[in-house]
Amino acid sequence: MPKMKDFTAYHNGEWKPWSDVKIDPLDLGFVLGDTVFETLRTFNGKPLIWKEHIERIYRSLKYTRMNCGLNPEEMYSMLVEGINKNKNLLKECGDFNIWLQISRGTSMDGPPTIFAQYKPVPFDTFxxxxxxxxxxxxxxxxxxxxxxxxxxxxxxxxxxxxxxxxxxxxxxxxxxxxxxxxxxxxxxxxxxxxxxxxxxxxxxxxxxxxxxxxxxxxxxxxxxxxxxxxxxxxxxxxxxxxxxxxxxxxxxxxxxxxxxxxxxxxxxxxxxxxxxxxxxxxxxxxxxxxxxxxxxxxxxxxxxxxxxxxxxxxxx
Ligand SMILES: Cc1ncc(COP(=O)(O)O)c(C=O)c1O
Structure with missing residues (x-):
C-alpha cells in the first residue's frame, strides 16, 4: 500500500509531494479551527458525485465569509488534476479519498490556505x-x-x-x-x-x-x-x-x-x-x-x- 509520502498534494496553487506541504503554525485553521473542508472519494478512479461536494464547500465558504480565490469550476478541475497526478497509485489503493481543507490563512483577511490531499480509501475500516x-x-x-x-x-x-x-x-x-x-x-x-x-x-x-x-x-x-x-x-x-x-x-x-x-x-x-x-x-x-x-x-x-x-x- 502506498505511504502518504508517495502522494502528490495541492497546496496554495502548487502540486508537491505530500511530505513537502508545510502549514504555517500561525494559520487560523490550526489556531482557531477556522477551516471548512470536504471529504470526497473517487469511484473506480472517477470523480463521481463531486458536484454536490463542491456546491457544499462553496456554501460553507460563503457562510463563513472566506474567499478561496478559485471559482467552483477551477476547484473541480484542480481536484480532477489530483487524480491524474496520483494515478500511478490508484490500482494499489483501489480508490482515493480526498480531503480538501480551506482555512482563512494567517490573518482574518487571508490569503486562505487551500490543501487537497489524496489518500487510499481505508477499506479495512469498514x-x-x-x-x-x-x-x-x-x-x-x-x-x-x-x-x-x-x-x-x-x-x-x-x-x-x-x-x-x-x-x-x-x-x-x-x-x-x-x-x-x-x-x-x-x-x-x-x-x-x-x-x-x-x-x-x-x-x-x-x-x-x-x-x-x-x-x-x-x-x-x-x-x-x-x-x-x-x-x-x-x-x-x-x-x-x-x-x-x-x-x-x-x-x-x-x-x-x-x-x-x-x-x-x-x-x-x-x-x-x-x-x-x-x-x-x-x-x-x-x-x-x-x-x-x-x-x-x-x-x-x-x-x-x-x-x-x-x-x-x-x-x-
Ligand atoms: C458531521 C457529519 N455528518 C454527516 C457526514 C456525512 O456526509 P457525506 O455524506 O457528505 O459524506 C459527515 C461526513 O464526514 C460528517 O462529518
Missing part, C-alpha cells in the same frame, strides 16, 4: 460494518445547534465530536458516535447521517441541526426512485433502538448497516432488506458493488492517518 453491522452509541455531548455554529457548515471546530467519541469509547470501543440536539432529537454521527426503517418507511432527521450529507441526499434520491417512502422528521434514540433497520450514510462507504444501538441489538438480517436495496442502487449509480470492492481490498493495510473522528473497527 468491511466489518458491511459484514456484521456497525455499533452506534449516543453520547451525552450534544450537536451544535444552528443557533451556535450551524452544523450545515462543514467546519473543523469539532471538539464536541471528539468529546462525544471519548464518551462512546468508554461504553463500546468499537462503536460509532451518534448525537442528539439540545431537545433530544437525533441529529447525526460524528461523520455520518442516520436513517431508520420501520414498517417499510425510512426516516431521517430534518436538516436543521445536521450536515446536509451528500450521501444522505443520494439515499433520499435513490429511495424515491425505488418507490420507497422516506420522511425527513424529528426522531429520537427510541426510534433507532426499536427500528427494523438502521443504517448510516457517508461518502466513503456509501451506506453502513447498523446492528446495535446503545448496546441493544437491531434484530434481523444485516444488512436488512431495505438497506440491501439501497446498497444495490448505490452500486448501480457508481457502476460497481461497494461492498465487493471493499472486501477485495480489506487486507491491504494503510497508514493510520485518518483522524480520531473515525473509530477504527478493525479485527484484532
Amino acid at each position: 468491511t466489518d460494518w458491511y459484514r456484521d453491522g456497525a455499533h452506534v452509541v449516543f453520547a451525552k455531548t450534544k450537536s451544535h445547534s444552528f443557533q451556535t455554529i450551524d452544523p450545515k457548515i462543514k467546519h473543523s471546530s469539532r471538539m464536541n465530536f471528539v468529546l462525544a467519541q471519548l464518551e462512546t469509547k468508554d461504553i463500546d470501543p468499537n462503536a460509532l458516535t451518534a448525537l442528539t440536539d439540545l431537545d433530544g432529537h437525533v441529529t447525526e454521527g460524528t461523520s455520518f447521517n442516520i436513517m431508520t426503517v420501520k414498517d417499510g418507511v425510512i426516516k431521517t432527521p430534518t436538516d436543521s441541526n445536521i450536515l446536509q450529507g451528500v450521501s444522505r441526499d443520494v439515499v433520499i434520491r435513490l429511495a424515491k426512485n425505488l418507490g420507497l417512502e422516506i420522511l425527513e422528521e424529528n426522531i429520537q434514540p427510541y426510534d433507532l433502538v426499536t427500528a427494523d433497520e438502521v443504517f448510516l450514510s457517508r461518502t466513503t462507504p456509501g451506506i453502513v448497516p447498523v446492528s446495535k444501538v446503545d448496546n441493544v441489538d437491531i434484530e434481523g438480517e444485516i444488512p436488512g432488506p431495505i438497506t440491501q436495496k439501497l446498497l444495490a442502487a448505490y452500486g448501480e449509480l457508481v457502476g460497481f458493488d461497494l461492498m465487493d470492492q471493499a472486501f477485495s481490498y480489506e487486507n491491504v493495510e494503510h497508514e493510520d492517518l485518518i483522524s480520531t473522528l473515525n473509530h477504527r473497527h478493525k479485527k484484532k
Whole structure:
C-alpha cells in the first residue's frame, strides 16, 4: 500500500509531494479551527458525485465569509488534476479519498490556505460494518445547534465530536458516535447521517441541526426512485433502538448497516432488506458493488492517518 509520502498534494496553487506541504503554525485553521473542508472519494478512479461536494464547500465558504480565490469550476478541475497526478497509485489503493481543507490563512483577511490531499480509501475500516453491522452509541455531548455554529457548515471546530467519541469509547470501543440536539432529537454521527426503517418507511432527521450529507441526499434520491417512502422528521434514540433497520450514510462507504444501538441489538438480517436495496442502487449509480470492492481490498493495510473522528473497527 502506498505511504502518504508517495502522494502528490495541492497546496496554495502548487502540486508537491505530500511530505513537502508545510502549514504555517500561525494559520487560523490550526489556531482557531477556522477551516471548512470536504471529504470526497473517487469511484473506480472517477470523480463521481463531486458536484454536490463542491456546491457544499462553496456554501460553507460563503457562510463563513472566506474567499478561496478559485471559482467552483477551477476547484473541480484542480481536484480532477489530483487524480491524474496520483494515478500511478490508484490500482494499489483501489480508490482515493480526498480531503480538501480551506482555512482563512494567517490573518482574518487571508490569503486562505487551500490543501487537497489524496489518500487510499481505508477499506479495512469498514468491511466489518458491511459484514456484521456497525455499533452506534449516543453520547451525552450534544450537536451544535444552528443557533451556535450551524452544523450545515462543514467546519473543523469539532471538539464536541471528539468529546462525544471519548464518551462512546468508554461504553463500546468499537462503536460509532451518534448525537442528539439540545431537545433530544437525533441529529447525526460524528461523520455520518442516520436513517431508520420501520414498517417499510425510512426516516431521517430534518436538516436543521445536521450536515446536509451528500450521501444522505443520494439515499433520499435513490429511495424515491425505488418507490420507497422516506420522511425527513424529528426522531429520537427510541426510534433507532426499536427500528427494523438502521443504517448510516457517508461518502466513503456509501451506506453502513447498523446492528446495535446503545448496546441493544437491531434484530434481523444485516444488512436488512431495505438497506440491501439501497446498497444495490448505490452500486448501480457508481457502476460497481461497494461492498465487493471493499472486501477485495480489506487486507491491504494503510497508514493510520485518518483522524480520531473515525473509530477504527478493525479485527484484532
Ligand atoms: C458531521 C457529519 N455528518 C454527516 C457526514 C456525512 O456526509 P457525506 O455524506 O457528505 O459524506 C459527515 C461526513 O464526514 C460528517 O462529518
